[in-house]
Amino acid sequence: MSALFPTYQRFPIVVERAEGTKLMAKDGKEYLDFVAGIAVCNLGHRHPAVQKAIETQLNQVWHVSNLFQIPLQEETAKKLTQHCDGDVVFFCNSGAEANEAALKLARKHTGRSKVITFRQSFHGRTFATMSATGQAKIYEGFGPLLQEFIHLPFNDVEALEKEMDETVATIMVEVVQGEGGVVPAEQTFLEKVEALCKQYGALFIVDEVQTGIGRTGKPFAYQHFSVSPDIITIAKGLGSGFPIGAMIGKQFLASSFGPGVHGSTFGGNPLAVAAANATIDIVFDSNFLRDVEEKGEYFKQALTEALADVDIVHEVRGLGLMIGIACKEAVANILPKIHERGLLVLSAGPNVIRLLPPLTVTKEELNTAVQILKESLAACNIVSQS
Incomplete structure (x- = not known):
């Protein structure tokens, strides 16, 4: 009997070593890894520059808490803000914590409580981020959620216009819904979100936990759409596998998150920011990002052409190197067949x-x-037709 809570349905693979794009299992089988720790290992496994930065920091100091000055936090925060529309950064440990901070900040700054998010969204598993998530399977069985969280249809401008008023604190949106099926937002939809937030004095939050840090070929995915969010949340790819998250906000929000208002014991830990600092030095290089964007377009086109005659495939969609193959049937039994051939993938819904x-x-x-x-x-496809 396992000593772990059975909270995960794990693949029957024990990873012994990892390097670059490859995972080596305990049984000797090698896999091409297109899971990447769920969009975490954006630079592959054990990137030499990130590993060196962590090892250097290991020999200096591991943890002091945020009661002390941490110069590397300042350095990393400035690099983040130089590549987005934000000005100030709060470091935490995960995407859920980043979204939790964003929701707290939005309510505190506006003095309002109503939050609009979208169906099939995923924002985390804390009570606030569960309340923000538009998937019942995430929060069923946990009792009442937080009040005044509204889930609207994704990419539905008309529904958004009907719901929006002066009581709304924030609209939180994923630029590409990840867990919800790899569904990109539409340009007109994001433009309307931004316009309505400005019109009614609400804050515009983009959840970039899965799409940020180069995943789509831009530093942040919203930059494909010519909008300017008030708050950006990130995690996953930020630390190349070392746990770290961050909330980035515009300068006018800084006074609403003063001393004692919010905090984190481990947030911005020296080891974590060392990993993040080294990661963004590589990912935010313009040549690197251009290469990601080109590879994303190439991959999507190649998949579209290769799968055109496969009846169970409905659509290939996505942005950059975040691609979804939408099928006409459940994929739970398909994933093991792909894994057997040496490619690791996962589902999205x-x-x-x-x-x-x-x-x-x-x-x-x-x-x-x-x-x-x-x-x-x-x-x-052949099996399903037989």
């Missing part, structure tokens, strides 16, 4: 195969993945 390769992936590896996916889905 019941009918979508989610592909999150490291941003360092090569075109040769993308081609390998396309071939494996074509063979696997074609085989499943």
Whole structure:
């Protein structure tokens, strides 16, 4: 009997070593990893520059708490704000904590309580972020959620206009819904979110926990859409596997998060910011990002062409190197078939195969993945028709 709570449905794979885009299992099998720790290992596993930064910090200081000055926090925060519309940063440990901070800040700054989010969204598993999440499976069984969280249809401008008024503290939106099926937001929809927030004095929050730190070929995914959020939340790819999250806000919000208002014992830990600092030095390079964007377009097109004749495939969609293959049936039984062929992928909802390769992936590896996916889905297609 396991000594762990059974909170995860784990793949039957024990990883012994990892490097770059590859995972080596205990049984000797090698896998091409297009899970990347769920969009965490954006630079692949054990990137040398990030590993060196962590090792250097290990030999200096591990933890002092935020009662003391941590110069590397300032350095890392400035690098983040130089590449987005924000000015000030709060460091924490996860995406859920970043979103929790954002929701607290929005309510405190506006003096309002109503929060608008969207169906099929995912924002975390704390009580506030569960309340913000538009998927019942996340919060069923936990009793009453926090009040005044409204879930509207995603990309529905008319529904948003009807709900918006002077009682709304914030609209929180994912630029690409990750857990909800890899569904990109529409340009007109995001523009309307921004316009309504300005019109009614609400704050515009973009949840970039999965899409941020280069995943879509820009530092942050909202930058594809010519909008300017008031608050940006990030985590996952920020630390290349070392736990860290952050909330980035515009300068006018700084006075609402003064001493004693919010905090975190481990947030901005020296080891975590060392990992983040090294990560963003690489990811935010313009040539690196251009390469990610090109590979994302190449991968999406290659998949679209390769799977065009596979009947169970409904659509290939996504942005950058965040791709979803929407299928006409549940994918739970399809994933193991893909894994058997040496490619690790995951789902996004019941009918979508989610592909999150490291941003360092090569075109040769993308081609390998396309071939494996074509063979696997074609085989499943034949079975489903028999």
